[in-house]
Amino acid sequence: MKSSSEFYHALNIQTDLCIGCSHCMRACPTEALRVRNGKAELINNRCIDCGECYRVCPTHAISIEQDDxxxxxxxxxxxxxxxxxxxxxxxxxxxxxxxxxxxxxxxxxxxxxxxxxxxxxxxxxxxxxxxxxxxxxxxxxxxxxxxxxxxxxxxxxxxxxxxxxxxxxxxxxxxxxxxxxxxxxxxxxxxxxxxxxxxxxxxxxxxxxxxxxxxxxxxxxxxxxxxxxxxxxxxxxxxxxxxxxxxxxxxxxxxxxxxxxxxxxxxxxxxxxxxxxxxxxxxxxxxxxxxxxxxxxxxxxxxxxxxxxxxxxxxxxxxxxxxxxxxxxxxxxxxxxxxxxxxxxxxxxxxANLKPLKPRSMLKLDEDMVRAMGKMERVNRLMCYLPGIDCGVCGAPSCVALAEDIVQGNGALSQCVFLQKIMENNKLNPEHSFRIMKKIWGENRFKKDCDKPIK
Incomplete structure (x- = not known):
């Protein structure tokens, strides 16, 4: 059940049609999408239902509700x-x-x-x-x-x-x-x-x-x-x-x-x-x-x-x-x-008049100000190590988004392929690295497929 504080959405991701291509993730103006387990996932309180994801989806995996x-x-x-x-x-x-x-x-x-x-x-x-x-x-x-x-x-x-x-x-x-x-x-x-x-x-x-x-x-x-x-x-x-x-x-x-x-x-x-x-x-x-x-x-x-x-x-x-x-x-x-x-x-x-509107900042890392400041410091420290090129291979739209996911407990540094290479010298072996990539992009992404849609 969604929290009453969460936004309601008319856009829905049809996971059976989604191929985890990341088009939607890159198009989203509020970084409300991630790719996990080979499928797009929505962060509810970031989505504004602008429909940019709907425009770019090559498999029509994003649907819009209507009444009968x-x-x-x-x-x-x-x-x-x-x-x-x-x-x-x-x-x-x-x-x-x-x-x-x-x-x-x-x-x-x-x-x-x-x-x-x-x-x-x-x-x-x-x-x-x-x-x-x-x-x-x-x-x-x-x-x-x-x-x-x-x-x-x-x-x-x-x-x-x-x-x-x-x-x-x-x-x-x-x-x-x-x-x-x-x-x-x-x-x-x-x-x-x-x-x-x-x-x-x-x-x-x-x-x-x-x-x-x-x-x-x-x-x-x-x-x-x-x-x-x-x-x-x-x-x-x-x-x-x-x-x-x-x-x-x-x-x-x-x-x-x-x-x-x-x-x-x-x-x-x-x-x-x-x-x-x-x-x-x-x-x-x-x-x-x-x-x-x-x-x-x-x-x-x-x-x-x-x-x-x-x-x-x-x-x-x-x-x-x-x-x-x-x-x-x-x-x-x-x-x-x-x-x-x-x-x-x-x-x-x-x-005719609306009630005062409430801010719902996506940058708010915690309701408690002290904890939020601590998390922001962690984000800044993580950005010292992340490459800052926003390649999206980690399943997040940007390096900052990955850093925020990590401090919120929804991601790990090992998702970054650049850091994986550095970590190989310490404890991350190639097999572990491969498992991480499969967890983000799905099992089938690493199999030969000549019929994949090209957009």
Missing amino acids: FSQIFNYKVRIALIPSVLYGQFSSSFSQNDVHRALITIGFTDVWPVEDSVDYLVTKINEYTKNASHKPVISSFCPAIVRLIQVKFPSLVDNIALIRPPIDLTASYVKSKYIEEGNHNSDIGIFYVTPCAAKIVAVRRPEGDDSSDVTGIINMDFIYNKILKVLSNGNNDKNGEPDSKPSLGLRSSSWALTKGEAASIHGKALAIDGIWNVIEFLEMVENEELTGVDYLELRACDESCAGGILAPGNRFLTAENMLRDANSKVVWSIDQSMSRIKDYQKRVEDI
Whole structure:
């Protein structure tokens, strides 16, 4: 059983498919993976569900959970909560209304765009940023980034905007409207179509909140295929729900893309996408090298949500489709926008703010400060002997990671092949060295295999 202090994860390693290739270990931005006994293993409290491991796995040994689609029929009111990224998966020959009708055809009773809450959210973010004591304020939109800061940059946790993202605000708003119309809470099922694993986690175990009004999760690649089948077969229900929702404006339609959020911030805002680019910027913020910036829009994926690991389309074409659709939108009048904002204020203002977030530093070697300092000294001493080339042959992604594993009782110096050579002169014989390597990489790694996958 996992400790309640451990993170919940939507990514799972299928050990029967894993070949221990170390691709995932090298791709992980928080060093959350090791290779042991010829298989990848996850360190739960380091993983941020960014999906970089999923992208690089050559055997598709990393899976992402989703709810059984049939469970939508357990509810009288079945709402598909869809991000604008879903529209971008389809060519211009299919309109947003076509996508809506297809969703009705496959079983939903209503469709609602996630970004419907953006106009209200903009007012909240700008108010928050204006009054924030910690600058730059960091967007809470991307849950992978929120977790990245918690585990790798804990000193910046107070910079994260304590405002719920669009998915939560829209879900609460929609539920409020349906209850007001006389529907019982237990009859309402809100199902979010997700482009990434991190948002699954954000729904299941939301940081800074107790629960979510989202009932279930459906992966975008799954729902895309169901929609495409309906559209391709011409089975689209023309009597479905084509125009019941207000059309998203330019700002809302592009919110999930890079610079979509930053463009609405009063003051100097920067938009950075791609997990490694984000890490570089966070290091600058942590070292106080970034000045005069009020707001940071940080997204883990390249091209933001258009590059989500569950989005089936090419991220650049998806972004182009979304911007094309956004630019064709009719601009709302001031009266329309204010009316919408006031309606959101009435329904979600009480739950719009997140509770303070807690740091979960992966660098913390012990809860006791004295013991933690002692372990850190040991890590530093071990680094005097380790080669510092981060070859990964030891089954850890770096020499520092191996040193940390050793002081935590999860590794040994003998795992390093360079030190094995030195130790041969003392007590480590070649047979023992061979057994160590087999324990890390598995028995079969040292047998001839002409059919191994080459990536």
